[in-house]
Amino acid sequence: MHQVIDRRDGRIGHQLAGDREYVVGQGGNEAIERLAARVLDTRLPHAEWSHAAHFAMALWCIRHRADLVEPEGLREVILRLNDAHGTANTDSSGYHHIITIASLTAARAVHDSHNGGEPLHTVLAALLSGPNGKSDCILEYWTRDRLFSFEAQRGWGAPDRSPLPL
16 A cells, blocks of 8 residues: 555655655645755755655656756756765766656656646655655666666666666
């Protein structure tokens, strides 16, 4: 069972049955707005940069900042956030281009299937309730060796296991 839940501390998260809770923030669309603002100004703590937060940011960019949906736009945002977290952006850690592009692709598909009119927290819940809700879902499309290669870290490489659904 998948659901968006209200936690006792007032934050909204996403609970995957048998999996860990992915915290998004406090209060629906407002939580996503606050998360996006904290990502953009590099105030989001590393511990809050979760799988759900990545998708919340992708959906927010799709709806509000088309310039950041371009791979180079989002790359710069993530590089700055990683720097603020003290996460080195190297050949084997930090920003990962394939994961970013695949996440944007998945977020765009779910966003567009909701006709752009539903609240973002509803779209996020749908996204996380689907196959992309698990943080390792990308391994359905890329082998671990290819995904974690130097080339994949820095640039695009087509899936080697199965095509991305569009």
